[in-house]
Amino acid sequence: MITTDGPQQHNAGVDPLVALRADGDPECDVFLTGTVFLDIIFTGLDSAPVRGTESWARGMGSSPGGVANMATALARLGLRTSLAAAFGDDHYGEYCWDALAQGEGIDLTMSRTVPGWHSPVTVSMAYEGERTMITHGHEAPPPEGSVPACPHRARAAVASLAPGRSEQWIADLAGRGARIFADVGWDDSGRWDLSALPDLGLCEAFLPNAQEAMRYTGADCPRAAARALAEKVPVAVVTLGSEGAYAVDGATGETAEVPAIEVRELDPTGAGDVFVAGFVTGTLAGWPLADRLAFAGLTAALSVQEFGGSLSAPGWAEVAAWWQHVQGRPDQDPHALARYAFLAGLLPSPSRPWPLPRAVPTIGFGRAG
Numbered sequence: 001m002i003t004t005d006g007p008q009q010h011n012a013g014v015d016p017l018v019a020l021r022a023d024g025d026p027e028c029d030v031f032l033t034g035t036v037f038l039d040i041i042f043t044g045l046d047s048a049p050v051r052g053t054e055s056w057a058r059g060m061g062s063s064p065g066g067v068a069n070m071a072t073a074l075a076r077l078g079l080r081t082s083l084a085a086a087f088g089d090d091h092y093g094e095y096c097w098d099a100l101a102q103g104e105g106i107d108l109t110m111s112r113t114v115p116g117w118h119s120p121v122t123v124s125m126a127y128e129g130e131r132t133m134i135t136h137g138h139e140a141p142p143p144e145g146s147v148p149a150c151p152h153r154a155r156a157a158v159a160s161l162a163p164g165r166s167e168q169w170i171a172d173l174a175g176r177g178a179r180i181f182a183d184v185g186w187d188d189s190g191r192w193d194l195s196a197l198p199d200l201g202l203c204e205a206f207l208p209n210a211q212e213a214m215r216y217t218g219a220d221c222p223r224a225a226a227r228a229l230a231e232k233v234p235v236a237v238v239t240l241g242s243e244g245a246y247a248v249d250g251a252t253g254e255t256a257e258v259p260a261i262e263v264r265e266l267d268p269t270g271a272g273d274v275f276v277a278g279f280v281t282g283t284l285a286g287w288p289l290a291d292r293l294a295f296a297g298l299t300a301a302l303s304v305q306e307f308g309g310s311l312s313a314p315g316w317a318e319v320a321a322w323w324q325h326v327q328g329r330p331d332q333d334p335h336a337l338a339r340y341a342f343l344a345g346l347l348p349s350p351s352r353p354w355p356l357p358r359a360v361p362t363i364g365f366g367r368a369g
Contacts, residue, residue, distance in 0.1 A: 013315065013316045013320075013348045014077075014078050014316040014346065014348060016078050016079070016281050016284070016346070017284055017285055020284075020285070026151070026155055027151075028082040028107065028151045028155070029079040029080040029081065029154070029156065030079050030082070030155065031081075031083075031151055031154040031178070032067060032074075032081070032083055032084075032158045033067065033085060033110075033150070033169065034066060034067030034085060035066045035085065035120060035137075036065070036066050036067055036068045036083075036085045036087060036096050036119070037065040037066040037119070037120045037135070037137065038062065038064065038065065038096060038119050038121045039064070039065030039066075039124060039269070040060070040061075040062050040121065040122070040123045040124070041061050041062070041063070041123075041124045041125075041269065041311075042125045043058065043060070043126045044057050044058025044059045045057050045058075045125055047128065048127060048128075048132060049125065049132075061311055063099065063310045063311045064310050065122055065269075065270075065310060066120070066122075067083065068083075068085075068099075068310050069269075069273040069310050069313070070276065071083045071310075072100070073276075073303075074277045074281070075105055075106050076104065076313050076314065076316075077277055077278065077281045077316065079277075079280070079281060081106050081107065082108075082109070082110060083110070083111060084110035084150060085108075085111045086111070086112060086114050086140035087112070087113045087119065088113070088114065088118045088119035089115050090118050092119035093119045096119065097111075097113070110150065110151070114140050117138070117140055118137075120137025120138075121135065122134070124269055131269060150169040150172060152176065153173075153177070153178070154173055155178065155179065156178055156179040156180070156283075157169075157170065157173045157174075157180050158181050158183075158277075158280065159181070159182045159199065159203075160182065161182050161185075161199055161200060163187050163189060163196040163197060171199070171202060179205075179283070180199075180202050180204055180205075181203065181204065181283075182199070182200070183207045183208060183276060184212055184216075187215070192216050194217070201232075203233050203234075204233070204283075205234065205279070205283065206232070206233045206236050206237070207238075207275070207276055208229075208238060208239075209238070209241070209272070210225070210239065210240050213229060216229070222240055223238070226238040226246050226248045227255075229248070230250035231250060232250075233250065234250050234251055235247065235248070235249050236250065237279060237293065237296075239275060240260075241260070242260050243260060244257065244258045244259040244297055245257070245258055245297055247289055247292075257293075258293045259297075259336075261297065261298060263301045263304060264305060269312070270303060270310065271304050274300045274302075274303040274312070274313050275296045275300040276296070277313070278297075278298070278300065279292050279293070279295070282295045294340060294342075295343075298340065299314050299319070302314040302318050319343065319347060320347040320349070323343050323347060
């Protein structure tokens with residue numbers, strides 16, 4: 001098992017698709033849509049807040065959240081990312097727009113600022129390896145809150161499936177050749193019926209967590225659930241939490257399993273989004289299944305060492321510094337290191353040694369002149 005600790009700072013620095021790009025390709029590598037929240041994150045709490053008392057946190061930050069977590073993770077891995085979302089016309093909405101467009105280079109031409117609509121806000125408290133969230137917001141009014149605009153063409157799209165809901169934009173992009181990657185949320189109805197996910201048949205890869213996969217398939221273990229899901233989609237990937245992840249290619253029968261990397265966890269917010277972004281990156285780049293799974297798990301592991309979903313998403317600079325760091329440690333298992341040897345030909349030379357200092361964007365602090 002590989003162990004690591006320490007913070008990072010993102011910097012794309014690598015185009016993972018450079019060898020594949022050609023004239024006539026879609027300008028957009030990955031399209032996604034959803035709700036952008038302002039996330040306010042408190043860390044360093046010793047325990048859950050107690051009724052009638054005041055709790056002091058040792059750390060705090062603010063950042064775009066919700067679908068912005070996934071968009072940021074994709075952009076930091078060098079993919080040309082396009083997001084369609086509604087933004088409030090308040091200070092929070094302006095901050096989130098600037099952070100994504102200017103800070104991360106995400107294309108927001110299909111997004112809109114909605115007059116008179118305030119930004120949804122989530123307060124997240126991380127403690128004891130878990131998190132508690134409080135959210136307030138209202139659905140954006142039409143047309144921004146209805147069917148989102150989508151690009152004419154994209155290499156891929158990331159969707160979040162929901163029982164009983166079909167999204168026309170998924171069918172539109174899939175019909176134009178986009179590769180669809182999807183996760184799924186908890187089924188509050190308790191039905192857990194795969195037939196209630198009408199867009200599943202349009203997906204190339206489905207990436208639920210272990211509990212979701214077992215409930216949807218009725219399997220008694222995550223690996224059996226993944227094999228059952230691979231009969232419904234070309235590739236099924238089931239995340240196993242602290243045990244790593246397991247994947248099945250339904251077309252070839254190939255399976256892959258990669259253990260989790262031990263890290264000092266600060267905040268798990270957005271780790272699932274980062275995992276999906278890593279898997280999408282490797283898939284679009286044409287990597288073998290096991291390499292895609294390992295890279296997804298690595299990026300997710302690096303992310304939980306920082307707080308805040310979009311703040312914590314690693315870029316290639318973090319991956320390069322981590323790879324250099326673990327190779328130089330005498331306590332590492334050579335067999336475990338060999339699982340990540342594919343990184344050697346992909347990574348830029350680290351400009352600074354691990355750990356890298358990370359800036360913490362937040363609202364309310366101006367830059368000193």
